[in-house]
Amino acid sequence: MQVVAIRDVIPPPQRECFNDVYIVYELMDTDLHQLICCNQKFNEEHYQYFIYQILRGLKYIHSANVLHRDLKPSNLLVNENCDLKICDFGLARVNTESDFMTEYAITRWYRPPELLLYSSQYSAAIDMWSVGCIFMELFIRKPLFPG
Template sequence: MSVTVSFSSSSTDPTSIAIEEEVDRIKNDEISTCELIKDQLFEVGPRYTDLKYIGEGAYGMVVSGSDNQTCQRVAIKKLSPFEHQCFCQRTLREIKILARLKHENVINIQDIIRSNVFEQMKDIYLVQQLMECDMYKLIKHQKLSSEHVCYFLYQILRGLKYIHSANVLHRDLKPSNLLLNKNCHLKICDFGLARIADPSFDHSGVLTEYVSLV
């Protein structure tokens, strides 16, 4: 069984040696495909290949990849939550919430990749739709027209109305959690801090009035 590994640079420092040893371990374990992106090992093959770096935050790295089943580019978020209980809870919460949300203005999970052996489970990969940028990057580099502002606000409110109708509170809505594509379609993402609201509680005095306007 072949293994495809791409190295961004060659080095003889201890970190590189450890990474090479990890790659050798994967070869010996006959894991189908892995790729190295900025010293992060992605074990997502053979379905997902041709990985390209997008960005990273406190909870993991995001790359784009080719889905060899659908022939489309997707976003793959690598999470390594098992060292801290709060990270585990955040990851589980996001997966459980996104699994129940299906809306064109909310990011969804297309696939989840993990080790088949529980004792070897160190990372989890969430496969989602690929979006070109986020709102933070967009407004940082250009001024939006009034038409764009109205269209983006409309999509945000549609997404929030749907989220709230499912008794979910996002609790971390900000420009970097609003993903956009080249057609100006918007999706709300990152539900790691979200909570399930009590359906018996009247939130009309808590949620702002825009929910009833969409």
């Protein structure tokens, strides 16, 4: 599965003063942003494997009616075998047709046009736009739409 696994949840020692909770995730070596920035050489198989894994992870997330809403290279963890995991679900939301979503989602460089125009109704297509931006960033080694 291309979603980072939760290994443990550590609750506070006293439940009366519940201010913090710690979530322990599986260990990954780096993220895609770091690989892009360090000028790591990629071949065609790397591109295919990274995009395949991102799309496979999104298929899993979207099949549960969840929108990630913040896909970017730094939220894609990678290990030494080039296995990729999607992480950081802090902006994720359940996608229901009746709910209006906040316009603020997704880091600006990976934000689709409908969110730039402050639409509060959107679909899983917002995550797909981000994947396209990430795909191009792998090739050109810089954000496609910085701003």
